[in-house]
Amino acid sequence: MDDSKIIELYFERSEKAIEETQAKYDKLCVCIANNILNNEEDAKECCNDTYLKVWNTIPPLRPASLYAYISKVVRNTALHKYEYYHAQKRNNEFDMLLSELEECFNTSDNIEVIIDNSVISNAISEFLYSIKNEARNIFIQRYYYSESIRNLCNHYGMSKSKIESMLHRTRIKLKEYLEKEGISL
Numbered sequence: 001m002d003d004s005k006i007i008e009l010y011f012e013r014s015e016k017a018i019e020e021t022q023a024k025y026d027k028l029c030v031c032i033a034n035n036i037l038n039n040e041e042d043a044k045e046c047c048n049d050t051y052l053k054v055w056n057t058i059p060p061l062r063p064a065s066l067y068a069y070i071s072k073v074v075r076n077t078a079l080h081k082y083e084y085y086h087a088q089k090r091n092n093e094f095d096m097l098l099s100e101l102e103e104c105f106n107t108s109d110n111i112e113v114i115i116d117n118s119v120i121s122n123a124i125s126e127f128l129y130s131i132k133n134e135a136r137n138i139f140i141q142r143y144y145y146s147e148s149i150r151n152l153c154n155h156y157g158m159s160k161s162k163i164e165s166m167l168h169r170t171r172i173k174l175k176e177y178l179e180k181e182g183i184s185l
């Protein structure tokens with residue numbers, strides 16, 4: 001079913017909206033949540049929480065892209081669950097992923113809080129649209145969807161060192177871009 005029709009079902013308060021959302025986006029939601037939580041059971045729970053949050057926010061919200069909206073909601077839900085489970089524990093693959101991004105920012109602040117800041121978020125978006133599609137897609141899949149290096153290698157048919165090198169160069173360019181834009185954290 002088309003996203004605009006699914007959104008209309010939400011506005012009609014039809015329970016079919018959740019069924020259609022789940023049918024269309026369940027694999028995406030499980031993938032995003034599992035990449036962050038590394039636990040399929042918790043990932044499925046996040047998906048259910050996501051569908052409830054979407055139900056509670058549409059209406060009044062009318063997202064321009066249901067795909068992007070659901071991706072954001074499931075990612076944030078998984079991040080909150082991750083923070084809850086790992087409040088005292090560290091050294092997880094997701095922590096490593098965040099530490100990779102921290103080299104772009106000269107701060108001890110929480111990296112998720114920094115990225116949620118709209119000025120910085122807009123600057124990062126502008127930067128990403130200024131680089132090659134392949135580098136942008138790999139960067140987004142790694143740092144937004146929390147995709148593993150191994151999965152990126154398989155998806156793009158590249159070696160681990162090529163992917164890691166590409167990500168490293170992109171992070172350096174991002175840091176330089178943010179500094180040039182006067183955003184120093």
